[in-house]
Amino acid sequence: MNEVFYNYILLDPVGSKSSGISKYCNDVYDLLCESSLFSSVYLFSKNSSEDIKKYQKRVVSLLDGFSKSGNISIVEVPEAYAILAGYSEKNIFVHVRLHCAYTLAASIQGMVINEKLFEEEKSMINNADFLSSPSYFAWIATSRFFGVHRDVVCYPNPIRNKDCNTNNTISSDSHQKKVCFVGRWQSLKGVGLFTDEFILSLKSDFYIISNDVPSSIAQHENVKVIDGMKWSPEDIYGVDCIVIVPSLFETASMVAIEALSYGASVVCWSHLGVCEYAANDKVKRVSAWDSNAFLEVIKEEIANGNENSSDEFIRKINDRFSSGIRSIGSRSAKNFLPFPPCEINDVFLNSLLSGKYKDKFMSKPTPRFIKKTRKLFRNPKSFFKDSRYFNFLDVKKKATNLDSPKNNPSKKNVTVEPSQKEITKENKKPVSTSPFIELGKEGDIGVGNVPEKPLGMISVLMYPVGRAKEIEGRLLDKCLQFTDFRYLQRPFLQIGKYPPELNTEVSELIRMVGSKGMDKLSSVDNYILIDPPRSVLIFLRAVGTRPRIIVVRTKVNCYLPEVDEADVVILRTDESHHRLKEYRKVVAYNNIGVEFTIRKVLQDLARKDPDFLLPIVGFESSGSLDEFNGLSVGSILKISSATNLKSSLSSGMAYKEIAGNVVELAVRESVYLRYQNLLDLPNEVSLEGFLKASSRDGVIHHVIQ
Secondary structure (H helix, E strand, C coil), X not given: CCCCCCEEEEEECCCCCCCHHHHHHHHHHHHHHHCCCCCEEEEEECCCCCCHHHHHHHHHHHHHHHHXXXXXXXXXXXXXXXXXXXXXXXXXXXXXXXXXXHHHHHHHCCCCCCHHHHHHHHHHHHHCCEEEECCHHHHHHHHHHHCCCCXXXXXXXXXXXXXXXXXXXXXXXXXXXXXXXXXCCCHHHCHHHCCHHHHHHHCCXXXXXXXXXXXXXXXXXXXXXXXXXXXCHHHHCCCCEEEEECCCCCCCCHHHHHHHHCCCEEEEECCCHHHXXXXXXCEEEECCCCHHHHHHHHHHHHHXXXXXXXXXXXXXXXXXXXXXXXXXXXXXXXXXXXXXXXXXCHHHHHHHXXXXXXXXXXXXXXXXHHHHHHHHHHCHHXXXXXXXXXXXXXXXXXXXXXXXXXXXXXCCCCCCXXXXXXXXXXXXXXXXXXXXXXXXXXXXXXXXXXXXXXXXCCEEEEEEHHHHHHHHHHHHHHHHCCCCCHHHCCCCEEEXXXXXXCCCCXXXXXXXXXXXXXXXXXXXXXXXXXXXXXXXXXXXXXCCCCCEEEEECCCCCCCCCCHHHCCEEEEECCCCCHXXXXXXXXXXXXXXXXXXXXXXXXHHHCCCCCXXXXXXXXXXXXXHHHHHCCCCCCEEEXXXXXXXXXXXXXXXXXXXXXXCCEEEEEEEHHHHHHCHHHHCCCCHHHHHHHHHHHHHCCCCEEEEC
């Protein structure tokens, strides 16, 4: 290996023992210190006493010093915190290492994306001198999400375990293999997989190395909870250990790599990064999201012997890491792939990035009281400072309206809370001075920002441009008068416009809106359209699977949407059409006013908690409820044993065969209210329509035969 005399600087913006980024930075630092690749190696970690802004300021000051010294330095930084967004100095080369961007993780979990952070992380990736990824899948996912196409070096994270051994100090009480989960207790890590049924089915000791583990999980006899800050890998990992990684997404999984280095077995989903460079006998892959197969593989590993040798695995991983970092050090990095690229399923990847799988293994939220109690014991000062009941203890609090500039001219920055009368008056103002989106304009089409706070169901009321005075002066004003229903108040209700006749091709509209605008449009929950042309319906269907299309017909001669073009159709009571019985949901309004019907529809579509199970067809299988409880499914469907799907040559034939053999059917209340028109008077034809529509919309059915 040729020596390259540069400074190599590692930035760790987390600085936590439990962080994968921190673990990676420390491992790389140790390995590079032992090599002769760089003249000097530095590691700058965030201190626990500083926030991310203070750390960023300190880092920039340090790098400026390196730049002025005249020596060439390569700075490796994760994209996740956008620490060096926009940074450029002479003699400093920025190497961005993908660790899963914050906005990417938020999108996978179906959360609102911070636009500013999105642009900063994208800028970091775009403008980096070098870009590397621990797996090919991680790079493709990042590239697809940010719309970035550039050279990348793919090489695995290294292994630096100074005391690797297979003789762990904590042994299983049952003298069997133990199952271990290591990671943060959050939905992205797939902890919702650990249901009572899953834990009991293990029939082995289940070690959970994490914080904030719910008491409902910890109470099981075979569950051993270990504080995530008070453990060592050598205490757990070994040949008698099976480490499970059910995460929705991992660029590599430091947990899996570390476990393999100690000779442990690993069970994970097949799309996770570690699967690209670990042999099949070391990492057991399960296709996402087959929880039953996941459990069966674990059971097989418990029953089988384990002869994993970690030495050869460590050597291969570190050799590949060295090849990758050498290409960075020589400043000749370009599309370097030391392992064969994995096959990418575009449908799966797009669904993953859009948050379609956000409810897969979703962890139950921790009660607010428990969160506050934990905060009180962990950081009492912060607890009392942030509390609205004890904030009088904060001596640095801002002046209130009782201490106004009028009484004390020296105080300029004063926060004055509005009165209840002013708040009511404010709510009666128009939703926005500018529309969220306006189609039909020439050139690029701008899209407004989706409100981040308060979180809730966001709807956009869209209407023809020529009817703005009529809609805004009557319908919109009446909707805003429902002050007791927040989803018809701002910022939950936005407005949009389109021309009465929109002749622009859908592909051209998508180009005019742009990828960033399409992301914003796809994060809206409902589009309420007043007499829309077909082109508008087709365009909004193309933005994503999340938005629901609500068509309001105020004129008989306007376009009647096809069955799959609308989720809800609102029409006058005197209107009839043979197609109406095929829609998912049809609601009629009379002379009282359409605003009441719009409110009723939004109430039906709002999140239900609890989401009750409603019988539709002869439902008496109470025994099925135990299996159904806690699963992210929308219905329990029991079909006769005579059902034969082998002869079905298409999905349409399969739906028809199932609909004709339904014995029992029960659906969640939210599902019933969305497909009410097909479930009110169920028959073979309407049930076939329900199965087609709900399956296309992503509803999961628990089928029993």
